[in-house]
Amino acid sequence: MKYMIASDIHGSAYYCRELLNAYQSSGASRLVLLGDLLYHGPRNDLPRDYAPKEVIAMLNGLKDQIYSVRGNCDTEVDQMVLEFPILGDYALLALDGLTIYATHGHIYNRDHLPPVQKGDILLHGHTHILTAERDQEITVLNPGSVSIPKGGNPPTYGMLEDQVFRILDFDGNVIKEINLGE
Numbered sequence: 001m002k003y004m005i006a007s008d009i010h011g012s013a014y015y016c017r018e019l020l021n022a023y024q025s026s027g028a029s030r031l032v033l034l035g036d037l038l039y040h041g042p043r044n045d046l047p048r049d050y051a052p053k054e055v056i057a058m059l060n061g062l063k064d065q066i067y068s069v070r071g072n073c074d075t076e077v078d079q080m081v082l083e084f085p086i087l088g089d090y091a092l093l094a095l096d097g098l099t100i101y102a103t104h105g106h107i108y109n110r111d112h113l114p115p116v117q118k119g120d121i122l123l124h125g126h127t128h129i130l131t132a133e134r135d136q137e138i139t140v141l142n143p144g145s146v147s148i149p150k151g152g153n154p155p156t157y158g159m160l161e162d163q164v165f166r167i168l169d170f171d172g173n174v175i176k177e178i179n180l181g182e
Contacts, residue, residue: 007034007125012047012147013054034125035071035104
């Protein structure tokens with residue numbers, strides 16, 4: 001199966017539309033969202049075309065295809081308008097023979113690891129900085145931010161297929177790639 005992974009939409013109707021267009025054309029069967037879906041947060045400028053109500057409608061249209069976790073900007077009020085679960089702090093995913101601990105990143109991250117084992121994958125957003133790196137114990141993946149990228153990066157998302165994780169921009173360019181099965 002093919003999975004699209006994205007984080008930090010922050011209420012941008014423009015970038016949510018870009019993401020969903022890429023999702024539809026990718027052939028992915030699931031969209032994994034790593035939090036911060038509707039609100040931009042007090043430390044961020046408003047993203048392009050900030051329109052949370054439009055984002056709600058777009059995401060609810062795919063409610064049966066979305067796995068999501070809670071970001072630090074997501075609240076119970078957001079859950080009241082979204083028709084898929086978003087309030088879990090993490091999700092354990094067993095995909096393509098991989099054990100993936102998916103979370104937003106504000107609680108668990110490289111500096112504060114969740115209960116992972118050697119060989120597991122920590123997948124998170126929050127920093128808005130794309131990452132795909134492996135050390136001797138675990139692999140850390142961050143698809144970057146859909147709408148408010150940092151670190152000089154473009155807006156990005158991730159794709160997981162056949163144990164290969166790719167980070168792409170909205171022009172379809174592969175920014176980073178890592179084989180998770182090696």
